[in-house]
Amino acid sequence: MALLNDYLKRKLIFDNHPSIDSSRCLNTIQARTPCKVCRASCEHGVFDQADPCWDRCVNCGICVAACPAACISPSGYHSDKELELLRSGKTHVSLSCQQKSVQTDLKLPCLAALSREYLALLALNRQVTIVKEDCSACPHEDRMCLFDETLGRVEKLLGEDTFGSSILVGDRLPEEQISIYTRREAFSHLFKRTRSTVSILLPEKVPADRQLFRRLLAENLSRFPGETCWQFPHFKADCTACALCARVCPEKAIYRVPDEKDPSLMHMAVFPHKCSGCGLCHDICPREGISRPEYVNLSDPSSPEIHPVSCLLCSRCGEPVQQLPKQTNKAEVSTFAAPDGSREDASPESRSLESGSPKDGPDDPVLCDRCRGELGLDLDIRW
Numbered sequence: 001m002a003l004l005n006d007y008l009k010r011k012l013i014f015d016n017h018p019s020i021d022s023s024r025c026l027n028t029i030q031a032r033t034p035c036k037v038c039r040a041s042c043e044h045g046v047f048d049q050a051d052p053c054w055d056r057c058v059n060c061g062i063c064v065a066a067c068p069a070a071c072i073s074p075s076g077y078h079s080d081k082e083l084e085l086l087r088s089g090k091t092h093v094s095l096s097c098q099q100k101s102v103q104t105d106l107k108l109p110c111l112a113a114l115s116r117e118y119l120a121l122l123a124l125n126r127q128v129t130i131v132k133e134d135c136s137a138c139p140h141e142d143r144m145c146l147f148d149e150t151l152g153r154v155e156k157l158l159g160e161d162t163f164g165s166s167i168l169v170g171d172r173l174p175e176e177q178i179s180i181y182t183r184r185e186a187f188s189h190l191f192k193r194t195r196s197t198v199s200i201l202l203p204e205k206v207p208a209d210r211q212l213f214r215r216l217l218a219e220n221l222s223r224f225p226g227e228t229c230w231q232f233p234h235f236k237a238d239c240t241a242c243a244l245c246a247r248v249c250p251e252k253a254i255y256r257v258p259d260e261k262d263p264s265l266m267h268m269a270v271f272p273h274k275c276s277g278c279g280l281c282h283d284i285c286p287r288e289g290i291s292r293p294e295y296v297n298l299s300d301p302s303s304p305e306i307h308p309v310s311c312l313l314c315s316r317c318g319e320p321v322q323q324l325p326k327q328t329n330k331a332e333v334s335t336f337a338a339p340d341g342s343r344e345d346a347s348p349e350s351r352s353l354e355s356g357s358p359k360d361g362p363d364d365p366v367l368c369d370r371c372r373g374e375l376g377l378d379l380d381i382r383w
Contacts, residue, residue: 017057017075018064024071024250026280033283041066041143061113062143064210065150068278069250073209074113081106082118093122094173096131099138102173104131110138112146116153117213123158123166124220130169156229156295210276211251218273218301227297232275233282234296235307239289241266241320245281254281255304266311266320269304272296315365 022028026035039047041063044056064072073079085093085106094104097111108114111132122128135141155163168174221228232253233245243256246268253274259265277293311320367377 016059016077017054018059018061019073019075020052021071021073024069026069026071026250026278029248029250030280030284033280035068037066037068038063038072041146043139043143058109060109060140062110062140062146065113065115066146068276069280070210070214070276071250078108078113079209086121090126092127092129094129094131097138100131100133102131104129104173110140110143112140112143112150114147114150115210115213116150116157117210117217119150119167120154120157121213121217121220123154123163124217126166128167129173130167131171131173132169133171153231156231158228159226214273214276222300222302225299227299228301229295229297230272230275230301231277231293231295232270232272232305233279233293234291234305235268235270235309236289236291238287239268239307239309240287241268241309241311242286243268243320245285245290248280248284250278250280251276259308263318264311264313266309268307268309271302271304272298273301312366314368314371316367316371319368319370321366321368 026033044058046052046054046056047063059075059078061074061078064074074082088105090105093106095106095108095111095114096102096104098107098109100107111130114130119128132147135144151167151169154167158166241256243254246254246256251274253271253276255269255271257267257269259267275293279292281290282288282292309320313319314321367375
């Protein structure tokens with residue numbers, strides 16, 4: 001009985017508040033640019049401390065939609081409801097907040113908890129009616145800017161025409177059912193002329209979060225002949241292929257791939273459909289070699305955007321040099337480890353650079369910041 005009670009307790013806790021993947025949290029990945037979005041979105045102080053205080057959580061789900069890294073997943077109860085609606089096959093669905101007395105297909109604790117990925121996925125092959133009344137008396141009223149931001153991003157993604165035909169926001173449901181069918185028939189006719197109807201295939205057992213919805217969205221939109229608008233960063237000419245952006249990206253949307261023939265040529269790749277638009281890659285880049293996420297029209301969001309970078313490689317470790325190279329003469333490297341100037345006390349790495357190891361570069365070797373730090377030499381980089 002004790003084991004059963006413990007299981008039910010854990011299940012109840014899981015089903016009644018969101019969960020966090022701390023490995024993807026921007027504050028876990030780095031400390032240079034603190035993120036306080038979840039704290040600002042929660043009026044109950046769940047995120048005021050380093051560890052979330054779930055006892056204060058009312059399961060409104062606003063933090064899930066607000067998180068720039070999409071590392072907060074909805075509670076089990078809400079994710080089951082969202083997946084159920086996606087699997088229903090209905091051609092018209094309605095959404096509202098729980099405060100409204102109107103009967104709708106999905107009731108959210110607050111419309112601000114509606115993620116842009118889920119709304120766009122719903123609107124691909126059905127008409128969505130969102131019932132939004134006066135929120136001035138609601139305690140979440142100041143969070144409704146998130147709902148407006150979600151609508152704006154979905155409109156950019158799907159395009160003005162598709163957005164206007166598939167998503168209707170009003171203060172009540174349409175009074176006459178026939179008007180809904182007429183609107184739906186017109187929308188279906190438009191789809192038959194311009195693009196094939198989308199069928200969303202969902203696995204039976206899968207955690208429903210924004211990562212899943214974004215992946216399904218990209219897979220379905222890639223079937224359309226037209227272009228859709230996606231938000232992702234772009235590499236600039238100042239990029240040195242240090243791959244710091246790839247290491248900190250919470251969505252693993254950025255990769256560095258060496259050229260098969262030229263070892264000094266690196267290819268920086270970003271996958272638009274994986275990017276959540278958090279902007280951490282731009283904030284963390286020491287050379288401003290990558291832009292903030294921008295909206296671009298794409299025909300296939302799952303295809304990577306590739307930027308070739310000709311690199312100057314470190315003479316010691318072979319990694320790309322992150323800053324404008326500072327030439328390091330061999331005497332400086334070989335004598336540093338010995339304050340008295342004796343070669344016998346120099347480090348093995350220093351002696352290998354001097355004696356002509358396979359990693360030797362030109363007469364004056366170029367060292368990356370990590371190797372210069374390990375050898376105790378001056379650093380050029382400015383963070």
